[in-house]
Amino acid sequence: MDKVPVVKDKTFTLYLEEYNNLLFIHCDVYKWLKSTRKKMEVCLDFLIRKYNQPIFAAQIDNDNKHRKFLDMYGFKYVGVIKDFKGNDRTIFVKGVNNNG
Numbered sequence: 001m002d003k004v005p006v007v008k009d010k011t012f013t014l015y016l017e018e019y020n021n022l023l024f025i026h027c028d029v030y031k032w033l034k035s036t037r038k039k040m041e042v043c044l045d046f047l048i049r050k051y052n053q054p055i056f057a058a059q060i061d062n063d064n065k066h067r068k069f070l071d072m073y074g075f076k077y078v079g080v081i082k083d084f085k086g087n088d089r090t091i092f093v094k095g096v097n098n099n100g
Contacts (some may be wrong), residue, residue: 003016007043010030010031011035011039012036013027014027014043014047015028016051016055024055025055027040040073054093054095054096055093056091057075057091057093058089058090058091073094075092075093077092078092
């Protein structure tokens, strides 16, 4: 499955992509407003319920801003996996046990 847009807003777009039977989320933020954070949080919770499975995110290497973004939305560290190019990627998850 390629990266598919599932939520389009004037301030952001959320995409989902399946890889190794895991559902990964990607996000493009066009304009950060106070309302953007809440809208994205609501959309993320909706997607977890809709697909009835956890959603994973891959950390962008050496990007502290991206890591803070993942923390803000409650993603928790899982481990490291190989991506489709064979590179190590740090993976986070939301939607299991008590983390959303």
